Amino acid sequence: MAEWLRAGKLVVLPTETVYGVAASARSPAAMAALRAMQSSLGNTWHTHDPQRAIEAAGITHEAHRRLIEKLTPGGVRFMIETDRTVVDGEPESTFVLDGCLCVRVVDHAFTNQVLALVPGPVAIGRVPSDVSAGGRVLETSGLAAALDRAGIVAAVDDGPTRLGTTSTPIRLTRAGGYRVLGTGAVDARTIDAAMKRVVLFVCSGNTCRSPMAEAIARDLFEKRPISNMPLIAVSAGTSAFDGDGATVEGDQALRHLGVRPQTHRSRLLTREMIREAEAVFAMTRGHRAAILQMMPEAAEKVQLLQPSGRDIADPIGSGLDTYISTAEAIRAGILLRFRERGWIEELPGVSR
Numbered sequence: 001m002a003e004w005l006r007a008g009k010l011v012v013l014p015t016e017t018v019y020g021v022a023a024s025a026r027s028p029a030a031m032a033a034l035r036a037m038q039s040s041l042g043n044t045w046h047t048h049d050p051q052r053a054i055e056a057a058g059i060t061h062e063a064h065r066r067l068i069e070k071l072t073p074g075g076v077r078f079m080i081e082t083d084r085t086v087v088d089g090e091p092e093s094t095f096v097l098d099g100c101l102c103v104r105v106v107d108h109a110f111t112n113q114v115l116a117l118v119p120g121p122v123a124i125g126r127v128p129s130d131v132s133a134g135g136r137v138l139e140t141s142g143l144a145a146a147l148d149r150a151g152i153v154a155a156v157d158d159g160p161t162r163l164g165t166t167s168t169p170i171r172l173t174r175a176g177g178y179r180v181l182g183t184g185a186v187d188a189r190t191i192d193a194a195m196k197r198v199v200l201f202v203c204s205g206n207t208c209r210s211p212m213a214e215a216i217a218r219d220l221f222e223k224r225p226i227s228n229m230p231l232i233a234v235s236a237g238t239s240a241f242d243g244d245g246a247t248v249e250g251d252q253a254l255r256h257l258g259v260r261p262q263t264h265r266s267r268l269l270t271r272e273m274i275r276e277a278e279a280v281f282a283m284t285r286g287h288r289a290a291i292l293q294m295m296p297e298a299a300e301k302v303q304l305l306q307p308s309g310r311d312i313a314d315p316i317g318s319g320l321d322t323y324i325s326t327a328e329a330i331r332a333g334i335l336l337r338f339r340e341r342g343w344i345e346e347l348p349g350v351s352r
Contacts, residue, residue, distance in 0.1 A: 002117035004153055010034065012127055012147070012155035013114060015046075016107040016162045017075045017185050018135030020124035021152060022046070022114075025095070033151055034125050044077060044102040045095045046124040048112035053103050056121075058082055061176035063195065070194035072105035073112075075185025077167040081174045095123065104167055110156065131155070136164040197343075198232045200277035201305070202287050206237030206266035208316050208323075209283045211246040212254055213305065213330045219259045220334060224344040231343065234277075236269040238290040247316070253323040257331060274298050281337060283330075284311035305333035307340075 001022075004011050008027030012019055021037060023030035025045070035043065047053050050072045057080050059065050068078065079100035095101050104124075106112055115122055130146040132138050138157050139146065147155055168184030170191060180188045201213035217233035244266040251261035267273075274280055274295045280302040282288035291302050305312060312333070315326040338344045 001114045001154065001156060005030075005114070005118045005122060009153040010151055012131065012138070012152055013111045013124065014108055014156055014158035014161060015111055015124070016073075017165060017167050018161055019127050019132050019138060019155075020046075020135075021127050021150070022122055022124045024118055024120060025123055026120040031123060034123055037128060037150065038126050043095050043123055044104055044125070045121045046104050046106050046111075046115060047121065048073070048106060048115040050105050053078075053105055057101055057103060059172075061172075063176050063178065064172045067170065067172070067178060067191070067194060068105070071170075071186065071191065073107035074105070075107070075163050075165075075167045076191070077102060077104045077169050077184075079169055079171045079181070081172060095121070100171060108158075108162075110158065135166065136161050196230050196232050198234060198277045200273055200280045201233070201235040201283075202238060202269055202280060202291060203235075203283040204237050204239050204287070204314060205244070205316070206235055206240035206268075207244050207264075208247050208250050208314060209312060209326065209330065210235035210237060211264045211266075212250050212327050213281070213283075213334060214264075215254050215259050215261055216257065216327070216331050217334050217338075218262075220331075220338065220344055234273070235264075236267045236273055238269050238287055240266045240268045242266060242268055247323075249315070249318075249320050249323040250327075252320055253327040256324050257327055269294070271295050274302075277301065279303070279337070279341070281305040281333070284313075285309075286311075303337070305330065305337065307333070307336050 001011050001013065005022060005024045008024060008030045010030055010033055011022050013022045021034060023034040025031060050068055054065055054068055079102050081099065082101050126135060128146065128150050130139065137160050138155060163185040166184050168186045169181040171179045171181055180191055199217060201210040203209040214233045214235040221231040246264040254261045271294060274291060280291060282291060282302060282304055285304065288302055288304055292299055312326060312329050315322045
């Protein structure tokens, strides 16, 4: 298939959404034939590499980069408002629709192998109705004649596509925002969820340290954000009982730091909490070990809150002064960890 594309021919390829007609953007004749079939869908650049899409499209906004990284490869199509004149070595007019560069990162092993073997970008548009009425399966009768009438030299039949519907269009605006323009393989709730940054703090009973960390993190991000993406701070305990309130001393320590306590109910740590979090911060090495015992594959995102490797001891049963010292240590750890990720402004006087 890659050889046919390099030669400037049209071929039918499967994707996870629907079948499509592919053409090399380096062949003016192939692109003209593709546009003649269905101009509104014949100019979406399809690639196998999310990073290639980010670089070639000139993505600079953090929110846009996050959407591409979180949702691709998969059933979405990005329509990127851009001033670029060349995309991946080809004039942007090849892939512009309604003033936007259109790009999709495919989630299909065979087709991605083909795309990787073709120099330059590849456009894929919807197949003619006599090749596939709905795009999910190829017609079983008269296929060869239908391909011949359309000038398509070959087709790969991989059976019904996995998602069975078209990709969801998402417009990425110049200001850094996004809009879901229609329905498709990925629903709007999933797209919005990809923009939420969930940070999980873990201690033992989820009544002292991790609730203080949760409140401090929310306060810091509200006062010193540099990102327009929402931060969701949550907490849990490795040996917690569901429903217990935060300690009185913990709330008093928060007020001492100028942080408003919130109503809290303890939660026992679960695999789902770990899975949903972008970052997991443990108060002690013992907590980190317990988290990884529960979910070893999460090792890359589970860290001690203190970058120095020191444990933050449990203040339960101690006086208010100990709680205040603990809250200050937690705040210092959060500042450093958030600064490492660029989630808050650089803060003078904060060191490791």
